[in-house]
Amino acid sequence: MKLIPLILSNFKRHKLRTILTILSIIVAFILFAYLSAIRNAFRAGITVAGADRLITRNRVTLIQPLPKAYESQIEQIPGVSIVTKASWFGGIYQDKPQAFPQIAVDPDEFLQVYPEFILTADEKKAWDATKTGCIVGKKVAEKYGFKVGDKIPIKATFNTPKSGGSLWTFDVVGIYHGAKPETDETTMYFRHDYLEENRLRGEGLTGWYYLKIADPKKAEEIVRRVDERFANSPYETKTETEKAFMRGFAEQAGNIGAIVVFILTAVFFTILVVAANTMAQAVRERIGELGVLKAIGFTDGQMLGLILAESLLIALIGGAVGLALGASFVKKGDPTGGGLPAFLLPTTDFLMGVAFVILLGIITGLWPALQAMRLNAVDALRRE
Amino acid sequence: MSLVTMRGVSKLFHRGSEDIRVLDALDLDIQPGEFLALMGPSGSGKSTLLNLLAGLDQPTSGQIAIGGDRIEAMSRRQLANWRARHVGFVFQFYNLLPVLSAERNVELPLLLTNLSKAERRDHVATALKIVGLAHRAKHTPRTLSGGEQQRVGIARAIVTDPTLILADEPTGDLDRKTGDGILDLMQALNRDQKKTIVMVTHDPHAAARASRILYMVDGHVSNEMAA
Numbered sequence: 292m293k294l295i296p297l298i299l300s301n302f303k304r305h306k307l308r309t310i311l312t313i314l315s316i317i318v319a320f321i322l323f324a325y326l327s328a329i330r331n332a333f334r335a336g337i338t339v340a341g342a343d344r345l346i347t348r349n350r351v352t353l354i355q356p357l358p359k360a361y362e363s364q365i366e367q368i369p370g371v372s373i374v375t376k377a378s379w380f381g382g383i384y385q386d387k388p389q390a391f392p393q394i395a396v397d398p399d400e401f402l403q404v405y406p407e408f409i410l411t412a413d414e415k416k417a418w419d420a421t422k423t424g425c426i427v428g429k430k431v432a433e434k435y436g437f438k439v440g441d442k443i444p445i446k447a448t449f450n451t452p453k454s455g456g457s458l459w460t461f462d463v464v465g466i467y468h469g470a471k472p473e474t475d476e477t478t479m480y481f482r483h484d485y486l487e488e489n490r491l492r493g494e495g496l497t498g499w500y501y502l503k504i505a506d507p508k509k510a511e512e513i514v515r516r517v518d519e520r521f522a523n524s525p526y527e528t529k530t531e532t533e534k535a536f537m538r539g540f541a542e543q544a545g546n547i548g549a550i551v552v553f554i555l556t557a558v559f560f561t562i563l564v565v566a567a568n569t570m571a572q573a574v575r576e577r578i579g580e581l582g583v584l585k586a587i588g589f590t591d592g593q594m595l596g597l598i599l600a601e602s603l604l605i606a607l608i609g610g611a612v613g614l615a616l617g618a619s620f621v622k623k624g625d626p627t628g629g630g631l632p633a634f635l636l637p638t639t640d641f642l643m644g645v646a647f648v649i650l651l652g653i654i655t656g657l658w659p660a661l662q663a664m665r666l667n668a669v670d671a672l673r674r675e
Numbered sequence: 676m677s678l679v680t681m682r683g684v685s686k687l688f689h690r691g692s693e694d695i696r697v698l699d700a701l702d703l704d705i706q707p708g709e710f711l712a713l714m715g716p717s718g719s720g721k722s723t724l725l726n727l728l729a730g731l732d733q734p735t736s737g738q739i740a741i742g743g744d745r746i747e748a749m750s751r752r753q754l755a756n757w758r759a760r761h762v763g764f765v766f767q768f769y770n771l772l773p774v775l776s777a778e779r780n781v782e783l784p785l786l787l788t789n790l791s792k793a794e795r796r797d798h799v800a801t802a803l804k805i806v807g808l809a810h811r812a813k814h815t816p817r818t819l820s821g822g823e824q825q826r827v828g829i830a831r832a833i834v835t836d837p838t839l840i841l842a843d844e845p846t847g848d849l850d851r852k853t854g855d856g857i858l859d860l861m862q863a864l865n866r867d868q869k870k871t872i873v874m875v876t877h878d879p880h881a882a883a884r885a886s887r888i889l890y891m892v893d894g895h896v897s898n899e900m901a902a
Binding site: 304584590 | 726729731732751752755756757758759760762764766770772773774775779783784786787831
């Protein structure tokens with residue numbers, strides 16, 4: 292503790308250099324927080340995917356439909372507890388095609404398969420009672436100011452209504468929130484029967500099926516049985532675990548995780564070189580002073596500690612400010628306006644950031660600290 | 676009883692395959708309260724002798740006892756701790772830390788003691804008062820004259836009340852008048868505070884202030900005289 296003022300005094304030596312080094316560390320950790328949030332957003336579907344959930348879709352592509360009649364046939368396959376259908380609506384809200392996704396589902400079964408979407412009992416009841424009813428995620432509701440009782444007009448892109456035109460109107464009956472921070476809160480769900488009864492085309496068809504299975508260990512066997520059941524039919528299926536489905540979905544944009552890791556590695560390597568150079572220079576230019584400290588009676592261990600503490604302090608100041616700023620930027624929400632629903636900095640990534648800060652301080656200070664420790668006072672004073 | 680006893684002290688340096696004997700079987704006694712000046716040409720071994728007395732270097736052979744402590748057998752860590760308690764240094768170029776004020780520079784050796792902050796402040800104030808710089812305590816070295824910087828250096832050397840004050844050309848970077856002021860101060864410390872001082876100097880005028888002068892040539896004491 293007594294040596295802290297001595298450590299701090301060294302920051303006054305080259306203020307500009309110290310400030311620039313700290314600034315570069317701040318930028319690195321803002322990037323770390325932000326890129327971690329992006330990586331997390333792409334992995335969120337995989338993270339929250341239930342081990343007991345499967346998805347059955349058209350084997351050709353997700354866009355191709357499946358017959359509604361498959362529902363009762365899948366139900367009969369041993370190990371399947373619940374089957375429920377879902378269809379992509381693909382509508383436009385306020386001329387914003389990317390505003391939020393809309394999916395038609397059967398409310399009761401859907402909420403059984405996805406218990407992490409939390410609604411109140413009244414909201415559930417209202418959804419059951421209202422054919423035009425929809426529920427929207429908390430984030431969508433906050434962004435567009437939706438509240439229960441509102442009517443949401445959505446322009447159809449391919450689900451043309453029988454009544455003509457392209458406008459569908461939905462009544463907000465509930466605002467759902469996720470059980471976990473990663474749970475998607477950016478989607479609107481509405482009733483499948485409302486879609487079926489009012490669309491011009493697509494009778495008897497649905498988009499895909501969500502399956503809840505009793506034993507996740509039997510997932511592989513159930514996947515095989517479902518796909519075998521519909522093999523060589525006009526609508527062959529592809530069934531996979533929700534995790535695999537989400538991974539495939541996320542990887543459509545490339546291996547984001549690997550790209551993020553690559554960028555962060557480059558950033559940290561650069562910062563490591565910058566900070567290490569600062570520390571090495573800081574020690575090199577005050578060899579004489581370090582010699583004086585040794586002559587006065589500072590031990591080798593104290594010299595090591597002094598320099599390490601200095602580099603740790605630089606890393607801690609930069610890292611703490613960088614992580615705090617990064618976290619606050621992430622908190623402002625998804626920068627794509629809905630493309631990254633789970634855009635948040637997970638605690639594990641934050642803790643990893645703290646570990647990186649400490650590691651950065653130690654690695655950049657270690658070599659100069661060892662030099663200071665091994666310094667021969669006589670040589671150092673002679674060089675002065 | 677001598678404060679410093681050196682017996683058969685030799686120091687060899689290696690330069691390539693060549694061995695250079697800087698000190699050769701030196702015997703020396705320094706009495707408590709003595710003011711000793713070491714003189715001699717460059718390479719005569721006086722600075723090496725000073726470094727050995729400070730525990731900054733160790734002899735190739737021989738024994739060095741200071742205040743009853745055999746320092747030639749101590750480890751680096753033991754020597755560092757011993758220096759902190761028993762040695763005060765005065766350097767030719769003052770060697771103050773430029774980022775610290777005068778009082779913080781003087782406080783440095785006290786950071787290695789168990790003294791409280793208040794006690795450290797008292798010791799620093801006393802040391803600065805002794806060297807006549809109490810009014811410049813908050814100033815950084817850059818704003819002090821050479822003479823004032825050396826006074827701060829002396830305050831730093833005496834603040835722990837060390838057994839031995841070692842000065843390496845303390846007036847070497849100062850003009851005659853300012854140097855005289857520093858020598859007056861060192862004499863006063865020796866006379867009034869009973870400090871034992873060993874001073875390396877090339878300047879006979881400075882050496883004349885000591886109570887004893889040793890002339891060194893080729894690692895030996897060639898001549899000795901009382902001032």
